Amino acid sequence: MAEITRLSGRSDRIDLEFVERERTPIELMELGIRLHLSGLSLLNTISILDKFGVERSRKAVHDWVQKANLQPASDANPDHIALDETVIRINGQQFWLYAAVDPETNKFLHLRLFTTTTTALTQQFLRETCEKHDVKDAVFLVDHAQHLAAALHRAGLRFQTVRHGNRNAVERIFREIKRRTSSFSNSFSHVDPETAETWLQAFAVWWNSFN
Known part of the structure; x- marks a missing residue:
């Protein structure tokens, strides 16, 4: 549970403005995305969400990651x-x-x-x-x-x-x-290249938030 607390307590928020009619609270959507990108399977991720009273499918969590369209930040000035x-x-x-x-x-x-x-x-x-x-x-x-x-x-x-x-x-x-x-x-x-690339870019955002 320490890992879950650490993931859910990050100050850098994931932009979920794409959500309009989503019935899941935004805080738990963000937690689900972070848990999955941190290495939890979709099955284990929805099991954690279930503990918070949110019953969602594996496809729902997968779709959250895709729709969030996460990209590594810009404007770095590396040596x-x-x-x-x-x-x-x-x-x-x-x-x-x-x-x-x-x-x-x-x-x-x-x-x-x-x-x-x-x-x-x-x-x-x-x-x-x-x-x-x-x-x-x-x-x-x-x-x-x-x-x-x-x-x-x-x-x-x-x-x-x-x-x-x-x-x-x-x-x-x-x-x-x-x-x-x-x-x-x-x-x-069972995914297309665009879906795989989106997941990899989302993973990069998660990775950067811990470095």
């Missing part, structure tokens, strides 16, 4: 940015999760899910990151993937090739994402 990608499977198909992480705060700056990994898509991801944050003086930390270096060079952004040190921040977060999805072998079943 370094760890940039990387990892494989996520959706209905057996391979997708690539791109992430930019501030290694000093261990927070997500931006993340996207793409069908493949190319220099052009990396450039798109970088443009979106630049639009959200002040990164003109930041140094991007990457591994030896050539498309990452090529995209950064074309964008005129500074970067450094490293295997350890600060770049490990993004690797640690990827491990946590895969731990959270371990029950389905790092894959999402």
